[in-house]
Amino acid sequence: MSELSVNHLLGIKYLNKQDIQLIFETADHFKEVINRPIKKVPSLRDITIANLFFENSTRTKLSFELAEKRLSADVVNFSASQSSVKKGETLIDTVNNILSMKVDMVVMRHPSPGAGIFLSKHVNASIINAGDGAHEHPTQALLDSYSIRERLGEVKGKKVVIVGDILHSRVALSNIYALQLQGAEVMVCGPRTLLPKYIGELGVQVETNLKKALNWCDVANMLRVQNERMDISYFPSTREYKQQYGVNKELLNSLNKEITIMHPGPINRGVEITSDVADSKQAIILDQVQNGVAIRMAVIYLLASKIKQ
Amino acid sequence: MSQKVLLNQKEVNIILHRLTCQLIENHDDFSETVLIGIQPRGKFLAERITNMLLTNYNKKDIKLGHLDITFFRDDFRRSDKPLEANTTDMNFMVEGKNVVFIDDVLYTGRSIRAALTAIQSFGRPIGIELLTLIDRRFSRHLPIQPDYSGRQVDAINEEKVKVNWAEFEGEDSVYLINN
Numbered sequence: 001m002s003e004l005s006v007n008h009l010l011g012i013k014y015l016n017k018q019d020i021q022l023i024f025e026t027a028d029h030f031k032e033v034i035n036r037p038i039k040k041v042p043s044l045r046d047i048t049i050a051n052l053f054f055e056n057s058t059r060t061k062l063s064f065e066l067a068e069k070r071l072s073a074d075v076v077n078f079s080a081s082q083s084s085v086k087k088g089e090t091l092i093d094t095v096n097n098i099l100s101m102k103v104d105m106v107v108m109r110h111p112s113p114g115a116g117i118f119l120s121k122h123v124n125a126s127i128i129n130a131g132d133g134a135h136e137h138p139t140q141a142l143l144d145s146y147s148i149r150e151r152l153g154e155v156k157g158k159k160v161v162i163v164g165d166i167l168h169s170r171v172a173l174s175n176i177y178a179l180q181l182q183g184a185e186v187m188v189c190g191p192r193t194l195l196p197k198y199i200g201e202l203g204v205q206v207e208t209n210l211k212k213a214l215n216w217c218d219v220a221n222m223l224r225v226q227n228e229r230m231d232i233s234y235f236p237s238t239r240e241y242k243q244q245y246g247v248n249k250e251l252l253n254s255l256n257k258e259i260t261i262m263h264p265g266p267i268n269r270g271v272e273i274t275s276d277v278a279d280s281k282q283a284i285i286l287d288q289v290q291n292g293v294a295i296r297m298a299v300i301y302l303l304a305s306k307i308k309q
Numbered sequence: 310m311s312q313k314v315l316l317n318q319k320e321v322n323i324i325l326h327r328l329t330c331q332l333i334e335n336h337d338d339f340s341e342t343v344l345i346g347i348q349p350r351g352k353f354l355a356e357r358i359t360n361m362l363l364t365n366y367n368k369k370d371i372k373l374g375h376l377d378i379t380f381f382r383d384d385f386r387r388s389d390k391p392l393e394a395n396t397t398d399m400n401f402m403v404e405g406k407n408v409v410f411i412d413d414v415l416y417t418g419r420s421i422r423a424a425l426t427a428i429q430s431f432g433r434p435i436g437i438e439l440l441t442l443i444d445r446r447f448s449r450h451l452p453i454q455p456d457y458s459g460r461q462v463d464a465i466n467e468e469k470v471k472v473n474w475a476e477f478e479g480e481d482s483v484y485l486i487n488n
Binding site: 043 | 380387394395
């Protein structure tokens with residue numbers, strides 16, 4: 001096993017192919033560990049990790065915390081709603097105060113794109129980006145690719161369509177980088193209003209017809225419409241969105257092949273995906289959740305191994 | 310670099326038979342015993358001994374597992390070289406069983422210390438024994454000794470003991486290598 005080429009995980013953009021390979025191989029070992037009766041290893045018992053969530057999260061926060069605890073790290077949790085951020089403290093001050101309590105690693109979710117990069121330049125700790133605005137969500141993209149690899153054998157050469165609200169999605173951008181790095185073909189599909197204007201510059205195909213997109217792909221990654229990030233109306237109604245861009249069993253059965261369905265969660269059942277699809281064998285949504293813990297253990301372990309004593 | 314043969318093919322074969330017989334003496338039909346090869350190199354020795362039990366000594370249903378100790382080691386973030394993990398392959402629990410750890414070379418004892426912790430993830434065994442092909446005595450950092458030992462070797466720290474297996478390195482042999 002070699003080392004990661006980076007000291008922080010700020011985005012997939014900063015990783016190379018070997019890094020992703022190393023993370024996946026390490027995650028394979030951790031996946032075996034978390035299926036043992038005692039799901040814990042003592043590797044990180046002298047490491048303290050702060051989870052700083054300046055934005056709401058359930059799954060990612062839980063997944064990171066579980067990964068950290070299964071590696072035996074000490075964990076401190078912080079959420080912006082209950083903190084001095086509300087009293088006007090700056091990001092660097094907040095983090096430096098936490099670091100002065102001898103924290104080695106920071107997992108941060110923040111509404112501003114680039115918050116992780118900014119922090120990595122100003123504080124002396126390993127930073128993991130758990131989502132920065134509509135920019136990147138690297139661990140989600142890693143676990144998505146890992147789940148594709150697990151289901152289909154490899155990512156290289158596979159056709160993946162990302163469907164839905166690409167405009168407000170950090171998952172989409174990280175997935176595009178990760179999939180392309182591994183040699184997959186990527187397409188985005190959604191209403192024009194929810195596709196960034198220059199998305200084609202990333203080397204992805206653009207499609208507005210869902211059925212055509214699904215017929216093209218091996219894997220469809222369904223994204224949620226992020227109403228909380230929308231200040232204007234991007235489509236006439238949820239009903240119309242569902243009719244145009246929702247995946248249901250009937251649509252899947254009408255395709256010329258069986259495709260794999262993914263969703264990063266949280267699911268809006270009956271909008272982008274119906275319950276019978278979400279709960280079907282074609283969907284690997286719960287595998288993604290389980291793989292999330294293994295991937296995060298691998299990332300934390302590999303970054304921690306670079307923190308010298 | 311100079312190297313000296315410690316054991317040749319014939320000697321390795323005699324020792325493997327002796328170690329296997331010693332195991333039979335203590336574990337009879339192996340119904341309550343599990344053999345655990347310590348990854349990475351103990352795996353090969355464990356597989357050899359298992360094959361001998363099955364083919365030469367007509368034992369049935371030998372439970373063999375391979376345990377990786379990487380995440381339980383005490384030198385994480387201390388060594389210059391990143392720690393390389395291997396596969397753990399344990400499709401049984403060790404609760405209430407007699408466990409025999411099998412490794413090719415016993416040196417400082419730190420790997421075995423890690424294995425003693427790692428095995429707890431698979432239950433609480435009745436007891437644990439240690440079988441090793443080469444025992445580098447006088448090199449121990451911890452109070453750990455083998456129950457079954459192929460050959461005791463006095464080697465200084467700068468020297469390396471290398472165990473070769475016919476399946477992988479083309480011959481069964483043990484060398485003492487001086488850099």
